[in-house]
Structures are given as C-alpha cells and as structure tokens.
Amino acid sequence: MSSRTMSVRALATRASAVPANDPSRKVLAEGAGVNKAVAAIEYAVRGELVLRAEALAKRLPSVDLPFEKIVYCNIGNPQSVGQSPITFVRQVLAGITCPSLIENEGVFPKDVVERVRAVLRASHGIGAYSESQGIELIRERVAMAMEKRDGGVPTNPNNIFLTNGASEAVKTILSMLVRDENDGVLIPIPQYPLYSAAMTSFGGQQVGYYLDEDNGWSLNIDELEKRLAEARGKGISVRGLVVINPGNPTGQVLSRENMEDVVAFCEKENLVIMADEVYQKNVYTPEKPFVSFKKVVCEMGADLELASFHSVSKGVMGECGLRGGYMEIVNMERYVQELIYKVLSVSLCSNIIGQVAIDLMMTPPQPGDPSYELYNKEVTEIYGALRNKAIAMSDGLNTLEGVTCNPSEGAMYLFPRITLPPAAIKEAAARGMASADVLYCIEMLEATGICVVPGSGFLQQEGTYHFRTTFLPPENEIKGVIASMRRFHDRFMSKYS
Amino acid sequence: MSSRTMSVRALATRASAVPANDPSRKVLAEGAGVNKAVAAIEYAVRGELVLRAEALAKRLPSVDLPFEKIVYCNIGNPQSVGQSPITFVRQVLAGITCPSLIENEGVFPKDVVERVRAVLRASHGIGAYSESQGIELIRERVAMAMEKRDGGVPTNPNNIFLTNGASEAVKTILSMLVRDENDGVLIPIPQYPLYSAAMTSFGGQQVGYYLDEDNGWSLNIDELEKRLAEARGKGISVRGLVVINPGNPTGQVLSRENMEDVVAFCEKENLVIMADEVYQKNVYTPEKPFVSFKKVVCEMGADLELASFHSVSKGVMGECGLRGGYMEIVNMERYVQELIYKVLSVSLCSNIIGQVAIDLMMTPPQPGDPSYELYNKEVTEIYGALRNKAIAMSDGLNTLEGVTCNPSEGAMYLFPRITLPPAAIKEAAARGMASADVLYCIEMLEATGICVVPGSGFLQQEGTYHFRTTFLPPENEIKGVIASMRRFHDRFMSKYS
Structure with missing residues (x-):
C-alpha cells in the first residue's frame, strides 16, 4: 500500500496515454482483471468443503447418498444446529423493534419493558443511524460491565466502538x-482465517508463530522471539501481535502467567496487541478462568497499545445472525481514536439491533429481576451442554487410531491431529489438493454428511494434518456424530494403508 | 495496490534487517504511524460540522445559545427527525425476533404471521449466520420483485448479494x-462521499465528471468523453463509472434517453457501470419516473458489466439503523460472482434483520392483504410529506438573495448554490478552511442550530459554493427552518458585504 502514496509521481513519469480498454474482454475478469490482493483471499471456513456440502444438501434425500442430512461442524453457528436463543434477549429486541408491544400489559416481563424504554430514550430507535461509534448509553453500559469483569480497571466509553460483528x-x-507490504503482524498458527484473509487483502506480511500442540496449544515466548527476529532479518517491520484467547481453532485458554509474558514481550518490542476474546464466556476449565488482556496490561502498568474484540455471536447467546460486535482500544493516541471514528463513519454505523444485543450480553438480568430465573436456567443449560459436548467429542476423537486431540478448554472447536497414510498423501497430491487433510475431509463429507474444515485452512506445522470441528450439534446427536466419524476413519485408513 | 504483488521481490532485495520499533513512540501514531490511504479518507456527512453540532447539543438548553435544539439536516436519517417506521415492517421483524409472539392469536395480522413463518422456514432464524450471499428465499423474492419492476427483464437470484447497507x-x-494506483473510476461531481472515501482507501484515481448545474444537474455525455480522454492522457486506466440516480446530493432524476447515452458510452469504452439507485422510491416528478439501469442495459442488449445498489435506509421506509442493502451484478463473469461471495464470506453474512427488511421493502403487502390498508395509508402519508417538503424547501431557498437551487426531482436532498461575498471567502482562507462554504455552514449552525454539510464535502466546480441540506424535518417545522435560514443568510451577507 506504500504505492498509494507514489501515485502522483508514478503518473507523472508515464509518457504515453493509456489505450482504451479492450472491448472484447470483461473489465472485471479472472487474472489481470481484478485486484490481485482481493483475488488471493482465502477463507476455508466457508470454502470448498462447504460449497460441496451445500451442493450435496440440495440432493437430499437421495438413495445414492449414504447419509440423511448434512451435519455442519464447519462453523461456530450454534443456532443453525438447534441451540435456542435466550428468551430475555429476544423479548427486548422484539420490544425495541415494535414498541407498541410494550404498551400491552403482560406481553413482556417488567424488566424487559424497562430495558426497551431505556434504549428508546437513549436513541431514535432501531430505524435511525446512531453515532458512528455506537449509541452512547450502550457504550457507557459496556464500559461499566467491563470494569466489573476486570475487577475495577477503568474503561472509557469513548474507547469503545460498536461494529457489525467483531470482524469489522x-x-x-x-x-x-x-x-x-513491508509491515507485518504476528499471527498464531493455527489461526482463525479472518486474520490471514484480512492481511492478504491489505497486502501486509503474515508473520506466523506456532502454538505448541504437544503442550496443549500453549503460547511460547521463545517461539515469538524467534519468529520476530526471523521476520526482522527479512526486512519486515513487525507492528502487532494477534492473540486469540480462548483459542480458535485450538480451544486453549491462556494462563495469567503466560499472558503476562506476552504483554512483557509486546511492551519490549513495541507491538500492538490485538486480543480476540470473542470466546471469553466459553471457558470449560475452572482452573483456568478467562482473564482479559486489558486487565493484565493495566495491572502490569504496561506501556503498550491494545485493541480487544468481543461479539454476540459466541458465548451462550450464539446470536451470529445479529452481527453485533465491539472493540475497545487502550493506550492509543487520541488521533487514532478519531481515525477509527472516521473509518467507521463511512459506513455510517453498525446495525442497531446488534448494538442493543451487545448491551444485553454485557449487562444481563440480575437475581431478583423478573427475567432472571428463566434467563439463568437457559444460560446454565446451554453452557452445561457445551461443556459436556466438548468433553464427549474430544474423548471420542482420541479413541480413533492415529488421532490425537487436545481437550477444548474453551471456545467451540476441537483441532484433532490425524496421522495420514503415505498413500493418502500421494493421492491428495495427485489430485492437486493443497494438503492431504483436504482429501480426508472431503471423503468424510461424502461418506457421512459431516462437514468439517481441513487444518490447512487454518495453517499448521509442515507435514502435520488436522481438521477443525465444532462440538455444537445437539447433545443427543454427538454420540452418533462420533460413531459416524469412527466408521469413516477406519475405512479411510484401510483404504489408504 | 500493485505493490502488494511485489512484496516477495521487494523484501528479497533488502540487504539489512529492520531495527526494533522505537519504544518511546506509539506504534499507531499520527503521520508515519498509520496507513496513509486510510488516514486520507474524508467523509463530510459525519465530519467537522456534525462533531461541532454534537458538542453544541450537549450544552443545550443554554441561555448562551440562540437556539433551542439542533436540527440535523446533514444526513438522510428520516427516523431521527420524526419519521415513523412502517407498522407492517416492524411487526414482521418483531415476529421473527421473538417467534412466540405469533403463537398468540390477535397480536399480529394474519399476513404478518405468514411472512414470519415463511422466513423461519427458509432460514435458521435471525440468530444464525445465513449463506454468505444472503438467505436464498429472500434473494429469489428480490429477483422476482426486480423482474416485476423492470417489466419482465430476467433476474438471477445468484447475482444478488445481501449486504450490511449498500455501502458494503x-x-x-x-x-x-x-x-x-493507475486505475481510475469516473465519479460525479458533486458526489456522495462514500465514493471518494472508498477510492481514497483503495488507492485508486477518482476521475471526476461534472454534473451540469445550469441544466438541472443533468449528466452530459460530452463531459464524460472529455474527462475520460483527459484521464487516459494522464496514464490512468479508467475501468468504471459511478452514477447516482436519483442524485445525491443533487436530487436529479435521469431521463431514459440520458441513461441510454450513458450505457452506450460505457459499452463503447468498456466501463463497468456502478448504479447507485438507493433513492429509486424517492421520485417526486411524475414526468420523470425512475428507470433502472438494469432495464436500460438489458433492453438495449448492451454488452457491459453492471452493478446496481439498493437499500432499506431510504425510500419511504427510511430504516437506516437496520443496515440492510443489496447489490445485483449483471453480465459479470462467473469468477467475479464467486470472488464477491468469497470476499463477503470473510465477514460471514450481513445481519439477518436487514436481509428480511430488504424482502419486506421489495414485496410489500398487496391490496386485499390484512395489512394493506394501514400500510398504504402510512406509505402515502410519508411519500406525500417528502414531496411537499422537497417543494417547500427549494421554493424557500430560492427566495434567499444570491441563492439558486434546482428543485429536488428525487432523493432526500437539495444542493443550493450560494454566492459568497469576497470578504467571506477571504475570512475562510485566513482561518485555514477548505472552502468558504465551510465558514457559511459553521456560522449557520452557530446562529440557528441547523446542521447542513458544506458543498466542498461533495466536491463542486472550482469557485462555486454550495451546501447540502435534507428536507426531512417534520412538515410543521419546515417553514420555521426556512425562516431561520433566511434570517441567518441575510445577517451573514450583511456581515461580509
């Protein structure tokens, strides 16, 4: 992108005029006709496997196919596989959508009506653009909730930006x-492909650091130092570090001590920390509670810049379709705060329903509120089911021959490692596949209807093979999914042995 | 962005390692610390004037200020200035948000209940990611509605992409x-600053073509040819043309004949047409009905690529906060369709409420449906008020000394031209303002509380001055707004005469 600034000079030195476009060709055309960086984007979570799964789904039911339905384990989309929404959340959102509903006594509980009134007083409703940064009242409430979460570490509502999902x-x-193109960012391997896709489209350098699979996908500071030195040796100006905690696709939860080491490293090396914390409510190990990077940075008094991300799509709400997210920036220049405002203002504001959903996630009903009992029951059930499924699925995967799988301490995924026979690796290469795990996943889909994502879509150590699977199908189906995976796995291993 | 592809080579030829970052400085910092193209973005609709208005609003009520409230005429945000949402729309959206509501007889009319059921059958509800391109049923319904609008010209649902507003x-x-940086796109002057902001951030060349103010802001083919030749002479590869119809900020509606000339020009020169048609329902001149570029392109059999844009934010719904938009592509390569899918898939999908709102906009209740009578009453009232206000406001502005204003044939804006005294121009220059219309607008805001946007934010002919104002305040306030503008205008002219 440095070339953007050279445009005037570049144009001035061109002597001849550009000929008219060739009318026999499309303007937007494969190859030289589209921006190369955009064309190079890869996003496996919705890639080849999913398109093939959707094509198969359209043929169902079919006597030619050995399964009755597609089981989508490719994406953390809980409500698409049967998870119910939280009643309180939907009642408030319906109330602000159609305010006449709260005028009738008894349609909604009292605390729902109060929440609806508060949002309507603080905004022009869901049909008007809000401030580009998001409704002020909601940012204030999010700030208070973060302070509570982080044991009193102060949060400035002006540093919070409400966005269409965390992706934006x-x-x-x-x-x-x-x-x-000389700027780089340290990104974990394996990683969530939003990061690689965005870096590809912005033309920067992805500087991968490997998570340590043999030690529960832990984050090793020696590895960070090694990869940083390597990148600098190649002339890359490394400016930031992405950390996903709880991990995606790996499911690990960082210890406080490990986080302190990461913060100290970034402070010493002057790197912006980008902390993807969208799975902060999906932690299943009591001995490793979620701690925010904000808390660690502030309690250490570290002098570094931090941006952290959160979303309504995950947690126990799982409200993916609302596209509600937010970012907090810490220790950044006032200028940067204003620049983010300006960038977001070009798209006017994020959708208001998503903004309100963020508020509901951060400040849920409290004991004594009319909605509390039902809310608590629903949340407890969803959380309990997620934790049970995480354990059942990793236990099940570990019984497959040649498969090892770290347990999921958090998030919604498992990333089992598969030992593939040489014949399978050869077959995948012969068919021009990016990795042999693509072959494995395609054959799994075609044999079982289960759609998972090849590990190569998230990057992995050279010569290793994985796949990412969610553990989101309903509790009573999980056993069947595992049994189905086992039958396929055994057949695949025999076929290529 | 061509440099993106040079990264490997560029890095390989650099001999020395990059030093560590300077720990005494922020990483993200004004000047060399942020991407220059992003820093250069300008977006006047939410720029300096609006920030000043918001600061003033926080001081109200105040005896020091000569007005009681801020009148936001800076942005087409109808529901923020009192326009009511359409009942049918909000009922369906509330129903899909909280499906238990449709189980109780009598809460909603029967056709609302049916619409809710249809969406729930065709999707996993508002809480699940949909296909990246948008829910298939909705794309099919949009396609049918477009065919009806365009007198039978066929539309393929696979060419429709549902997005977070048209901006995305x-x-x-x-x-x-x-x-x-050698690629350019023809963009009208004046224009809606989304186009300039996006071109700045992508590092391309904005090739401006002037709309003809003296002829009702018409689009002149000679002007297009002249600007295209000029740009090619400078080495710019011009690849597309943006046309906003009805116009923003100018309010003109193109005639069919004029559109045919534009299409023929783009076909001859092999340019992609980007047709911004978000104001297609905001047309106030019976003798100039809206015609889509899709219809013209197809009926002429023109061999060119077209992308057209529509949104729920405008029209009579004015549902800005929902962020619902869509794009149709015509005559594009299959590869391009797949590439758009891939780019959108990185953000997973647009928000589902916005997707459903698109469906409701395109296929509203029909005569005989239980909701039709109320729907028709509401739509007729809103449309009638918009038309009346458009006329009242342009008539009023034309009575100001030295102000000329083309009537608004469509959209939600007027773009009056103001003749500014030399002393005002000198004063603005002395205060380092980008244009003297900034001075005019700031003084208007401080004297009246009315917030409009300087013409320089939309670009304009050198040496001319304008401002953009909406005509969205309630009908009973419009007279007061005009009177207030007149008092300010007279004082401003005396002050600087």
Whole structure:
C-alpha cells in the first residue's frame, strides 16, 4: 500500500496515454482483471468443503447418498444446529423493534419493558443511524460491565466502538496498522482465517508463530522471539501481535502467567496487541478462568497499545445472525481514536439491533429481576451442554487410531491431529489438493454428511494434518456424530494403508 | 495496490534487517504511524460540522445559545427527525425476533404471521449466520420483485448479494475493480462521499465528471468523453463509472434517453457501470419516473458489466439503523460472482434483520392483504410529506438573495448554490478552511442550530459554493427552518458585504 502514496509521481513519469480498454474482454475478469490482493483471499471456513456440502444438501434425500442430512461442524453457528436463543434477549429486541408491544400489559416481563424504554430514550430507535461509534448509553453500559469483569480497571466509553460483528473491528485496526507490504503482524498458527484473509487483502506480511500442540496449544515466548527476529532479518517491520484467547481453532485458554509474558514481550518490542476474546464466556476449565488482556496490561502498568474484540455471536447467546460486535482500544493516541471514528463513519454505523444485543450480553438480568430465573436456567443449560459436548467429542476423537486431540478448554472447536497414510498423501497430491487433510475431509463429507474444515485452512506445522470441528450439534446427536466419524476413519485408513 | 504483488521481490532485495520499533513512540501514531490511504479518507456527512453540532447539543438548553435544539439536516436519517417506521415492517421483524409472539392469536395480522413463518422456514432464524450471499428465499423474492419492476427483464437470484447497507456492496466492487494506483473510476461531481472515501482507501484515481448545474444537474455525455480522454492522457486506466440516480446530493432524476447515452458510452469504452439507485422510491416528478439501469442495459442488449445498489435506509421506509442493502451484478463473469461471495464470506453474512427488511421493502403487502390498508395509508402519508417538503424547501431557498437551487426531482436532498461575498471567502482562507462554504455552514449552525454539510464535502466546480441540506424535518417545522435560514443568510451577507 506504500504505492498509494507514489501515485502522483508514478503518473507523472508515464509518457504515453493509456489505450482504451479492450472491448472484447470483461473489465472485471479472472487474472489481470481484478485486484490481485482481493483475488488471493482465502477463507476455508466457508470454502470448498462447504460449497460441496451445500451442493450435496440440495440432493437430499437421495438413495445414492449414504447419509440423511448434512451435519455442519464447519462453523461456530450454534443456532443453525438447534441451540435456542435466550428468551430475555429476544423479548427486548422484539420490544425495541415494535414498541407498541410494550404498551400491552403482560406481553413482556417488567424488566424487559424497562430495558426497551431505556434504549428508546437513549436513541431514535432501531430505524435511525446512531453515532458512528455506537449509541452512547450502550457504550457507557459496556464500559461499566467491563470494569466489573476486570475487577475495577477503568474503561472509557469513548474507547469503545460498536461494529457489525467483531470482524469489522479487526479489519479496521489491521487496515490502519499495515502501511505497506513491508509491515507485518504476528499471527498464531493455527489461526482463525479472518486474520490471514484480512492481511492478504491489505497486502501486509503474515508473520506466523506456532502454538505448541504437544503442550496443549500453549503460547511460547521463545517461539515469538524467534519468529520476530526471523521476520526482522527479512526486512519486515513487525507492528502487532494477534492473540486469540480462548483459542480458535485450538480451544486453549491462556494462563495469567503466560499472558503476562506476552504483554512483557509486546511492551519490549513495541507491538500492538490485538486480543480476540470473542470466546471469553466459553471457558470449560475452572482452573483456568478467562482473564482479559486489558486487565493484565493495566495491572502490569504496561506501556503498550491494545485493541480487544468481543461479539454476540459466541458465548451462550450464539446470536451470529445479529452481527453485533465491539472493540475497545487502550493506550492509543487520541488521533487514532478519531481515525477509527472516521473509518467507521463511512459506513455510517453498525446495525442497531446488534448494538442493543451487545448491551444485553454485557449487562444481563440480575437475581431478583423478573427475567432472571428463566434467563439463568437457559444460560446454565446451554453452557452445561457445551461443556459436556466438548468433553464427549474430544474423548471420542482420541479413541480413533492415529488421532490425537487436545481437550477444548474453551471456545467451540476441537483441532484433532490425524496421522495420514503415505498413500493418502500421494493421492491428495495427485489430485492437486493443497494438503492431504483436504482429501480426508472431503471423503468424510461424502461418506457421512459431516462437514468439517481441513487444518490447512487454518495453517499448521509442515507435514502435520488436522481438521477443525465444532462440538455444537445437539447433545443427543454427538454420540452418533462420533460413531459416524469412527466408521469413516477406519475405512479411510484401510483404504489408504 | 500493485505493490502488494511485489512484496516477495521487494523484501528479497533488502540487504539489512529492520531495527526494533522505537519504544518511546506509539506504534499507531499520527503521520508515519498509520496507513496513509486510510488516514486520507474524508467523509463530510459525519465530519467537522456534525462533531461541532454534537458538542453544541450537549450544552443545550443554554441561555448562551440562540437556539433551542439542533436540527440535523446533514444526513438522510428520516427516523431521527420524526419519521415513523412502517407498522407492517416492524411487526414482521418483531415476529421473527421473538417467534412466540405469533403463537398468540390477535397480536399480529394474519399476513404478518405468514411472512414470519415463511422466513423461519427458509432460514435458521435471525440468530444464525445465513449463506454468505444472503438467505436464498429472500434473494429469489428480490429477483422476482426486480423482474416485476423492470417489466419482465430476467433476474438471477445468484447475482444478488445481501449486504450490511449498500455501502458494503459499493466497497466490495470498488476493492476488486481498483487494481493499483493507475486505475481510475469516473465519479460525479458533486458526489456522495462514500465514493471518494472508498477510492481514497483503495488507492485508486477518482476521475471526476461534472454534473451540469445550469441544466438541472443533468449528466452530459460530452463531459464524460472529455474527462475520460483527459484521464487516459494522464496514464490512468479508467475501468468504471459511478452514477447516482436519483442524485445525491443533487436530487436529479435521469431521463431514459440520458441513461441510454450513458450505457452506450460505457459499452463503447468498456466501463463497468456502478448504479447507485438507493433513492429509486424517492421520485417526486411524475414526468420523470425512475428507470433502472438494469432495464436500460438489458433492453438495449448492451454488452457491459453492471452493478446496481439498493437499500432499506431510504425510500419511504427510511430504516437506516437496520443496515440492510443489496447489490445485483449483471453480465459479470462467473469468477467475479464467486470472488464477491468469497470476499463477503470473510465477514460471514450481513445481519439477518436487514436481509428480511430488504424482502419486506421489495414485496410489500398487496391490496386485499390484512395489512394493506394501514400500510398504504402510512406509505402515502410519508411519500406525500417528502414531496411537499422537497417543494417547500427549494421554493424557500430560492427566495434567499444570491441563492439558486434546482428543485429536488428525487432523493432526500437539495444542493443550493450560494454566492459568497469576497470578504467571506477571504475570512475562510485566513482561518485555514477548505472552502468558504465551510465558514457559511459553521456560522449557520452557530446562529440557528441547523446542521447542513458544506458543498466542498461533495466536491463542486472550482469557485462555486454550495451546501447540502435534507428536507426531512417534520412538515410543521419546515417553514420555521426556512425562516431561520433566511434570517441567518441575510445577517451573514450583511456581515461580509
């Protein structure tokens, strides 16, 4: 992107005029006809496997196919596989959508009506653009909730930006951080492909650091130092570090001690921390509670810049379709705060329903509120089911021959490692596949209807093979999914042995 | 952006390692610390004037200020200034948000209940990600509605992409079209600053073509040819043309004949047409009905690529806060369709409420449906008020000394031209303002509380001065707004005469 600034000079030195476009060709055309960086984007979570799954789904039911339905384990989309929404959340959202509903006594509980009134007083409703940064009242309430979460560490509502999902916030920060093709950002391997896709489109360098699979996907500071030195040796100006905690696709939860080491490293090396914390409510190990990077940075008094991300799509709400997210920036220049405002203002504001959903996630009903009992029951059930399924699925996967799978301490995924026979690796290469795990996943889909994502879509150590699967199908189906995976796995291993 | 592809080579030829970052400085910092193209974005609709208005609003009520409230005429945000939402729309959206509501007889009319059921059958509800391109049923219904609108011209649902507002669609197409800093797109002057902001951030060349103010802001083919030749002479590869119809900020509606000339020009020169048609329902001149570029392109049999944009934010719904938009692509390569899918898939999907709102806008209740009578009454009232206000406001502005204002044939704006005294121009220059219309607008805001946007934010002929104002305040306030503008205008002219 440094070339953007050279445009005037570049044009001035061109002597001849550009000929008219060739009318026999499309303007937007494969190859030279589209922006190369955009064309190079890859996003496996909705890639080849999913398109094939959707094509198969259209043929169902079919006597030619050995399964009755597609089981989508490719994406953390809980409500698409049967998880119910939280009643309180939907009642408030319906009330602000159609305010005449709260005028009738008894349609909604009293605390729902109060929440609806508060939002309507603080805004022009869901049909008007809000401030570009998000409704002020909601940012204030999010700030208070974060302070409570972080044991009193102060939060400024002006540093909070409400966005269409966390993705928009991540892209906004990366678009500012990456100045040209010599700028790099440290990104975990394996990673959530939003980061690689965004870096590809902004033309920066992905500087991968490997998570340590043999030690529960832990984050090793020696590895960070090694990869940083390597990148600098190649002339890359490394400006930030992405950390996903709880991990996606790996499911690990960082210890406080490990986080302190990461913060100290970033402070010493002057790196912006981008902390993807969208799975903060999906933690299943009591001995490793979620701690925010904000809390660690502030309690250490570290002098570094931090952006953290959160979303209504995950947690126990799982409200993916609302596209509600937010970002908090910490220790950033006032200028940067204003620049983010400006960038977001070009799209006017994020959708208001998503903004309100963020408020409901951060400040849920409290004991004594009319909605509390039902809310608590629903949340407890969803959380309990997620935790049970995480354990059942990793236990099940570990019984497959040649498969090892770290337990999921958090998030919604498992990333089992599969030992593939040489014949399968050869077959995948012969068919021009990016990795042999693509072959494995395609054959799994075609044999069982289960759609998972090849590990190569998230990057992995050279010569290793994985896949990412969610554990989101309903509790009573999980056993069947595992049994189905086992039958396929055994057949696949025999076929290629 | 061509430099993106040079990264490997560029890095390989750098001999020395990059030093560590300077720990005494912020990483993201004004000047060299952020991406220059992003920093250069300008977006006047939410710029300096609006920030000043918001600061004033926080001081109200105040005896020091000569007005009681801020009148926001800076942005087409109808529901923020009193326009009511359409009952039918909000009932369906509340129903899909909280499906238990439709189980109780009598809460909603029967056709609302049926619409809710249809959406729930065709999707996993508002809480699940949909297909990246948008829910298939909704794309099919949009396609049918477009066919009806365009007198039978066929539409393929696979060419429709549902997005978070039209802005996301516009940015997606431009990001693919602009390959490097030598690529340009023809953009009207004056224009809606989304286009300039997006071109700035993608590093392409804005090739401005002037609309003819003296002829009702018409679009002149000679002007297009002249600007295209000029740009090619400078080495710019011009690849597309943006046309906003009805116009923003100008309010003109193109005649069919004029559109045919534009299409023929773009076909001859092999330019992609980007047709911003978000104001297609805001047409106030019976003798100039809205015609879509899709219809003209197809009926002429023109061999060119077209992307057209629509939104729920405008029209009579004015549902800005829902962020619902869509794009149709016509005559594009299958590869391009797949590339758009891939780009959008990185953000997973647009918000589902916005998707459903698009469906409701395109296929509203029909005569005989239980909701039709109320729907028709509400729509007729809103439309009638918009038309009356458009006339009242342009008539009023034309009575100001030295002000000329083309009537608004469509959209939600007027773009009056103001003749500013030399002393005002000198004063603005002395205060470092980008244009003297900034001075005019700031003084108007401080004297009246009315917030409009300087013409320089939309670009304009050198040496001319304008401002953009909406005509959205309630009908009973419009007279007061005009009177207030007149008092200010007279004082401003005396002050600087």
